[in-house]
Amino acid sequence: MQAIIDILKNNNSFIVVAHEKPDGDAIGSVTGLTAFLNDNGKKATALLVDDIPTKFEDIISCPLTRMISANEINSADILIILDSARSSRINLPSNINIDEIKIPIVNIDHHIDNNVNGTVNYINSAAGATAEIIADLAKKMEVSNHWIVSRNCAEMLYLGIVTDTGSFKFTNTTCNTFQAAAYLLSKGVDINKINNAAYFSKALNQLLFEAEMINNHLKCDFDGRYAHAIIPQSLFDKYQFNMKDGETVIEYLREINTAVIAALLYPKDSAVKVSLRSKNSAYPVGPIARKFNGGGHEMAAGITFENKSFEEVDKLLYDAIKEVLEKNEI
Template identity: 30%
Template sequence: MQNLASFKEFLSVPQKVVITTHHKPDADALGSSLGLAAFLKKKGHSVTVITPTDYPRFLHWMKGNDEVIVFNEGNEQQSASLIEEATAIFCLDFSNLHRINELGELVRNASATKVLIDHHEEPEDFADFSKWDKKAAATAELIYMLIRDMEETDLLDPDIADCLYAGIMTDTGSFKHPNTTRNVHIITADLMEYGADVSKVSKLIYDTNSLDRVRFIGYALNEKLTVLPEYRTAYFAISAEELKRFNSKTGDTEGLVNYALGIEGITLAAVIIDRTEAVKMSFRSVGDFSVNKFARAHFEGGGHKNAAGGKSDDSLEKTVEKFESLLDDYKDQLLQNGKPINEHA
């Protein structure tokens, strides 16, 4: 972080802190937020975590979850008051204020000192202090590095370590993605020293599925997977009715895109879901194909080079049609990665 000394001085006196993170928080977003919240509380600060929306039940085990305020669940006025009264607002795991929906303008207009900690590309310039690194695997990695740089790792405990480990584990795809660096493994080892229970965290996140979710995944794989070998692309298109049929809850579609990306020879994978208020899209890629650029150019989105999101205000059918129509423009790039798909292997 630039101006680390000034940042440490700022935190040397008690602050009224709000921590917020992106729409539909994942393990990195929530783990970073609750890990940082617990750390700041130990330093004597008053801390509230506010999320724009709900998040998956498989994250509710994190210490501090019961105190999280979900903005769009009737807590708009309370959230606005807390943001107005805050002296410090930490923005974690998002690079642009539009990623926190209605909270964005509240944060932008707040008089509080703003702190950005994030690893997504092309950050908006709104923060007074910033720890941003697009090469970082996870925001949780940056939180740990900040605490280490402040020479305050003595405040870490097993609950904080579990939260930060969850963020790193999931954003590296259980240490499979190319963002799994030497630094990631060193930090993971450090977190284990501070009490992170890696087996417990993995089971809570990956092996706590409802029967409805398991049946939905089976249905999606059998009925909804479209593979376009000529573009080395695979995608799922899921309707609102299908979500309702399987009693889909927040988080139930998490990871579905990776099944498409896991097909041998695939360069680009997508999940396209009708969420009623908009069609939401999740993109993944391998090699040099940038889904961040693809999502920014065509679907009001962005993220990382190989993992990004987007949205569309068109119908599901028109969104799928647009997605497929774009592929011809990117055909050369898509075919440069990997070997051809063997549909009969």
């Protein structure tokens, strides 16, 4: 972490980016770190190419850059990549390959399987969120370098922590997570504003979409221990619903009392996307995702299947999950 502190101190211009299809942690860590740098006399750009979930649009107070050229990136001093486990998932504009980046790269993440080859890499899989790592970094620099941590910066980092830990409910929540959150609260975070945006801002069309998904598409197998749903394109069309707002749709499956593993299958362009969640660390979904070239955490992971039908993907997952549930039988 000291190497990163030296880089932040000794350079002037930064581009900050995260993974595609940004979630609360990607958005919170990017905008929080960007605000932190700008508040302390640096020139930082928050690069978020993909659309962000509608519910977060009103609370992001840092300007977002949606498009950039390789030349513009290379004219900055440092590229900072946050929360992005796979180099293929970094949310650069689609016409830019990571190999075209000639400036030093700082890679900060909490995914255990991070394969981004930065100039400096700080991977802490014990952190509940990348925003938790940035909060620790900001706290260190406040003490050792007298950098300021503004309320705006703190609120964005809090957003990252609260969303990636499911409001401190998931197993990735640690003593340090609470300490980082407490530190951010001491900077004046408006918890009500952040929680309203994260948890109480669902559009009616999403609620109707979710109700129909549960009624018509939910399946429970292995005595209810595996809850899964295939969401057809027609359902997205019917409710004009976009998965950029669907980070929490899978929660309904996970909430079922008998469920141990939950899977959501949905179309993305010509591919089938899979979200996986586990409720019990004896049955992790990280290895299942990695088996099919996906990634993520042990308890929350994702896969993209190209050139496969829903039925084929459903069967592959069914078999893989059967194996996990049987092998780890207690």
